[in-house]
Amino acid sequence: MDRLLVLEDGSVWKGKAFGSDNFKVGELVFNTAMTGYQEILTDSSYCGQIVMMTYPLIGNYGMNRDDWENLVPSVFGLVVKDLCEDYSNWRANSSLNDFCKQENIAGIYxxxxxxxxxxxxxxxxxRCMMCNADANIDEVLETIRKTPEMHDQVQQVSAPRIYSVPNRGLKVVVMDFGSKLSIIRDLAALNLDIVVVPWNTDVKTIMSFCPDGVxxxxxPGNPTDIPEAIETVRQLMGQVPMFGICLGHQLISLACGAKTYKLKFGHRGSNHPVVHLSDGHVEITSQNHGYAVDIDSxxxxxxxxTHKALNDNSCEGVAHKTYPVFGLQFQPTSTDGTGAMDAFVRLMTTEKENKKNA
Structure with missing residues (x-):
């Protein structure tokens, strides 16, 4: 069955339907990764967005139960060139098409x-919207233009309540603004005793867990849409070591008086080169963000x-001059070679020793 993709500039693109017919107005963004469509579809940072994959063949290894980044996908739609129904992967238990039908995600290929x-x-x-081939384009465009811009994405995807991932290492409070499960897994792999709290948890509650770090x-979304979180980060500054990832990095910057701005088309993909300014070392990183920290601010x-993107020279990392606080705009893992998570563990360990010897 034919399906249309209508962009707010009035352009109309014809393709074929897959997934559901749950048509939503969303921001159209593109991701340059060749693999990882399952992780992308279940990444809460895409809340309110319709994702277009630039790599043509999507769906060839199906979907499995283990690689979800969140249990409830929040992406608004998926756009691909070639949809592969005949998947081949020993771990797969469904096709991409079946997954999108099950999770009520509209697709076009x-x-x-x-x-x-x-x-x-x-x-x-x-912004854009999918529709049936016989839809009135003028009415679709009117819907796109009248739909208000979203400002509550974090509230939609953050953990609704406090929960723990017990371990025997240092105590870490994770403020969840829409975290990928892989971040929690990587922190747990470092033997950290984790408490995950919702995005709007206050300082008193966070510090009641006696964390060694936060x-x-x-x-998702614009970091200035959650001023409560910015104020919380500002109050935590100097009380406890902090590590900000992606949106968290932006919140640290805003809490310290810097500014953020919207990128023209964002950074979304798995091969973005970033240079470490201290030694010139270049890291190939995974990224997904539409906002950046203003370097001049x-x-x-x-x-x-501390880090700069080589593609457009935007800010990719900051560190506080006095407090044990730093942030990265890209996605670090415990095994990616960047050493960011290990550096955070060392930072917490050092601060804990300093307090003990003070």
Whole structure:
């Protein structure tokens, strides 16, 4: 069955339908990764967005029960060039099409993703909506233009209540702004005793767990939409070591007086080069964000830039000049070679020893 993708600039793209017919207005973004569509579809940072994969063949290894980043997908839709129904993977238990039907995600394939990507790169991300082939385009465009911009994505995807992942190591409170499960798994793999709290948890509650450190996770949307979290980070500054990831990195920067801005088309993919400014070492990173920290605004803060994106020279990392606080705009893991999570453990250990000897 034919399906249309309508962009807010008035352009209409014809393709074929898959998944559900749960048509939503969302921000159209592209991801350049060749694999990882399951992790992308279940990444809460895509809440409110319709994701377009630039790699043409999607679905060839199916879907499995183990690689979900969240149990409830929050992506609004999926756009691909070639949809593979005949998947081959010993771990798979369903096709991409069946998954999208089950999770009520609308999809469109057999569409010129290359041309649409070029349009987004030229004009910037824009809102869009899928519809049936016989839909009234003027009415669809009116719906797109009248649908208000989302400002509550974090509230939708954050953990609704406090829960723990017990372990025998250092105590870490994780402020969940829409965290991927892989971040929790990687922290647990470092033997950290984890308490996950909702995005709007206050300082008193966080400090009641006597944490050795606080992790501020990734999440969707504009960081300035959650001023309560910015204030919480500001109050935690100096009380406990902090590590910010993606959105968490932006919150640290805002809490210290820096500014953020919306990127033209964001960084979404698995091969973004980032240089470590201290030694010139280049890391190939996984990224998913539409906002960045304004480098010029760092001048009047207590932060220094530690990492820079080689594709567009945007800020990819900051560290506090006085407090044991740092943030990274990309996704670190316990095994990616960047050493960020190990560095956070060392930072917490050092601070704990200093307090003990004070």
């Amino acid at each position: 057999d569409i010129d993703t290359r041309a649409i990507t070029r349009r987004i790169r030229d004009k910037g991300v824009m 992790v501020l996770t990734d999440g 760092l001048a009047n803060t207590d932060l220094v830039m």
